Amino acid sequence: MLLVVEQFLNGLQFGLLLFLLAAGLTLVFGIMDLVNLAHGSLYMMGAYFAATFAAWTGSFLLGALMALGATLVLGIVLEVTALRHLYGRDHLDHVLATFGLILFFNEAVRLIWGPAGLALPLPAWLTVPVPILPGIHYPAYRLAIIAVALLVALLLYLGVMRTRIGMLIRAGASNREMIGALGINIKLLYTLVFGLGAALAGLAGLMQAPILTVQIGMGENILILAFVIIVIGGIGSIRGAFLAAIFVGMIDTLGRAFLPNLLRQVLSGAAASTAAPALSSMLIYLLMAIVLVVRPEGLFPATRR
Amino acid sequence: MKSLSASKAVTALMLVGLVLLPLYSSLSGNIFILTLFTRIIILALAAASLNLIMGFGGMMSFGHAAYLGIGGYAVGMLAQEGVGSGFVQFPVALAASAIYALVIGALSLRTRGVYFIMITLAFAQMAYYVASGLARYGGDDGLTIYKRSDFSGLIDLSNRTQFYYLCLACLFGVIFLIWRIVNSRFGLVVQGLRSNEQRMQAIGFPAKRYQLVCFVISGTMCGLAGALLANNTDFVSPAVMYWTRSGDLMVMVILGGMGTLFGPVMGAVVFLLLEEFLSQITEYWALIMGPLLLLIVLFGRGGIMGVLGRAGRG
Numbered sequence: 001m002l003l004v005v006e007q008f009l010n011g012l013q014f015g016l017l018l019f020l021l022a023a024g025l026t027l028v029f030g031i032m033d034l035v036n037l038a039h040g041s042l043y044m045m046g047a048y049f050a051a052t053f054a055a056w057t058g059s060f061l062l063g064a065l066m067a068l069g070a071t072l073v074l075g076i077v078l079e080v081t082a083l084r085h086l087y088g089r090d091h092l093d094h095v096l097a098t099f100g101l102i103l104f105f106n107e108a109v110r111l112i113w114g115p116a117g118l119a120l121p122l123p124a125w126l127t128v129p130v131p132i133l134p135g136i137h138y139p140a141y142r143l144a145i146i147a148v149a150l151l152v153a154l155l156l157y158l159g160v161m162r163t164r165i166g167m168l169i170r171a172g173a174s175n176r177e178m179i180g181a182l183g184i185n186i187k188l189l190y191t192l193v194f195g196l197g198a199a200l201a202g203l204a205g206l207m208q209a210p211i212l213t214v215q216i217g218m219g220e221n222i223l224i225l226a227f228v229i230i231v232i233g234g235i236g237s238i239r240g241a242f243l244a245a246i247f248v249g250m251i252d253t254l255g256r257a258f259l260p261n262l263l264r265q266v267l268s269g270a271a272a273s274t275a276a277p278a279l280s281s282m283l284i285y286l287l288m289a290i291v292l293v294v295r296p297e298g299l300f301p302a303t304r305r
Numbered sequence: 306m307k308s309l310s311a312s313k314a315v316t317a318l319m320l321v322g323l324v325l326l327p328l329y330s331s332l333s334g335n336i337f338i339l340t341l342f343t344r345i346i347i348l349a350l351a352a353a354s355l356n357l358i359m360g361f362g363g364m365m366s367f368g369h370a371a372y373l374g375i376g377g378y379a380v381g382m383l384a385q386e387g388v389g390s391g392f393v394q395f396p397v398a399l400a401a402s403a404i405y406a407l408v409i410g411a412l413s414l415r416t417r418g419v420y421f422i423m424i425t426l427a428f429a430q431m432a433y434y435v436a437s438g439l440a441r442y443g444g445d446d447g448l449t450i451y452k453r454s455d456f457s458g459l460i461d462l463s464n465r466t467q468f469y470y471l472c473l474a475c476l477f478g479v480i481f482l483i484w485r486i487v488n489s490r491f492g493l494v495v496q497g498l499r500s501n502e503q504r505m506q507a508i509g510f511p512a513k514r515y516q517l518v519c520f521v522i523s524g525t526m527c528g529l530a531g532a533l534l535a536n537n538t539d540f541v542s543p544a545v546m547y548w549t550r551s552g553d554l555m556v557m558v559i560l561g562g563m564g565t566l567f568g569p570v571m572g573a574v575v576f577l578l579l580e581e582f583l584s585q586i587t588e589y590w591a592l593i594m595g596p597l598l599l600l601i602v603l604f605g606r607g608g609i610m611g612v613l614g615r616a617g618r619g
Contacts, residue, residue, distance in 0.1 A: 029419070035419050035422065082599060085603055086602075086603075089602075091365070091418060091419045091422065092359075092365050092422075092555075092559070093602045095365070095367065095422060095552075095555065096552075096555060096556060096559055096598055096601075096602045097598065097599045097602040097603070099549075099552045099555075099556070099598065100594070100595040100596060100597070100598030100599045100602070101595060101599065102549075102595070103549075103591040103592075103594055103595035103598070104591065104592060104595030104596055104599075105595075106591065107589050107590075107591035107592040107595065108592060110589065111589050111592065220548070220549075221430075224426060224427055224430045224548065227423040227426060227427055228423075228427050230423065231416075231420060231423050231424060231427070235419065235420070274438075274440055274441065277438040277440075278434070278435045278438030278439065281431070281434035281435070281437075281438060282431055282434065282435060285427055285428060285430075285431040288424070288427060289412050292412055292413075292415055292416065292424065293412065293415070296415040296416050296420075
């Protein structure tokens with residue numbers, strides 16, 4: 001029981017983090033039609049910035065806030081200097097150019113911070129276990145991640161659905177040329193959206209940093225999960241990204257936690273312990289394959305044609 | 306006419322260079338260059354196979370390195386289990402790649418465009434994780450191959466020069482095959498599908514079936530490269546399937562010139578020599594390579610072949 005609740009919450013927390021990453025990716029793709037592989041690098045930069053700033057200032061919160069601002073600025077700089085020139089080009093060009101950016105970022109991090117990983121220690125008040133149900137404790141920090149991510153998701157929803165900028169973003173997603181023709185400053189809007197996506201990725205990175213170590217390449221594996229989420233949820237759809245992210249987070253976490261035991265009841269011990277790790281890491285991709293067979297456009301496509 | 310000769314001359318020069326390389330190596334005693342170029346040729350073979358679906362078929366696969374791993378693991382696993390004969394290992398490697406390509410292709414081809422890129426990427430990453438989970442075959446650490454594929458005296462893979470020429474023959478064979486495919490009725494249909502799938506369908510061609518067959522052919526060719534690569538390094542690990550390797554292959558194809566017969570070979574030679582050269586100058590070679598890629602994408606349309614063509618014309 002205790003384990004089930006704990007793993008359930010872990011799955012939720014992982015799913016929400018994935019959402020932060022996938023939301024930026026899907027926004028950028030939906031509006032600018034840009035495939036940004038370097039999104040994972042922004043996630044990594046968020047974590048490195050947080051670890052560095054937290055060490056400088058001695059405060060976790062202050063470091064996190066500064067890191068958030070830094071990734072926002074980095075995203076904007078990246079858009080203005082490089083990615084802006086890729087809009088309207090072939091998707092293959094996007095893939096290659098942002099692939100080059102990943103090489104650059106990984107190497108730059110190795111140059112600046114060294115090949116060894118960094119640690120981002122938590123302040124004492126975030127490490128205490130919190131009783132959530134009678135007899136069940138859960139780390140305060142993971143609860144904080146859930147709360148922050150849910151809050152951000154809510155703000156994102158309100159921002160996109162209820163504000164003027166959100167309206168422009170939605171309009172941009174459905175017809176780019178038209179809102180340009182209506183006199184909206186598209187360049188500024190694009191830069192803004194990219195910066196927002198970068199900040200979201202940075203937020204995911206810096207929140208994940210204390211749980212995992214901060215290391216080179218940390219953004220790459222999780223980026224592929226974000227891709228899977230976008231494919232499942234439907235490109236350009238924030239709602240789809242949210243639901244798919246929670247789904248994928250849950251399946252991944254619960255699969256890794258319980259699949260070995262389940263297999264052990266069906267197969268012999270040795271066979272189960274060989275098959276379990278491979279099978280549990282395949283689980284999400286199998287899920288994606290099933291979704292593709294049933295709904296090639298994803299579960300919640302942004303625009304129906 | 307002049308543009309034709311510019312790219313043709315460079316291609317011919319490169320091919321003659323590749324054929325004569327072992328001679329230079331044995332005369333100068335530079336063994337390293339032979340080892341380096343064996344690797345280059347194998348990866349050129351992989352890039353050429355990717356070019357078949359990407360350049361001619363318009364299918365942007367971002368998971369082509371998976372076949373390198375599958376071909377390699379077929380050789381490695383069989384060697385581990387005591388089956389050393391190349392006559393078994395190579396067919397198994399090709400068959401395994403073909404089956405994987407059939408399954409992945411059937412699923413991925415339900416989508417198009419950027420979805421296709423992401424899905425092939427995700428499936429290759431799945432293959433990577435599966436290989437990492439193979440505890441019996443080394444898992445994350447990879448699998449050492451103690452004895453190269455045995456072709457019972459026909460050809461000795463442990464002999465550097467013989468192995469080099471085997472790889473080169475495979476590369477030429479694959480390029481010849483691609484040339485035949487591209488100019489066949491089948492190849493024309495596939496290229497037609499790249500230009501306009503709807504029209505081809507309207508004429509009455511079963512689009513997905515043609516694309517799937519092309520996808521499987523390409524995967525099988527890359528499986529051959531995987532089997533050769535494993536023999537070259539005497540080692541296979543999940544790292545050969547890592548998605549950056551798929552990205553490298555894509556870069557080679559684009560760099561050389563997508564949809565040209567010898568472009569991918571040119572791309573592989575230039576890319577890997579550049580990597581070798583930069584890594585000798587500085588440990589942080591990717592710091593230069595990354596922005597260089599960005600510049601190539603932004604300004605180098607059509608890759609080396611395209612630039613040569615334009616240079617000849619201008």
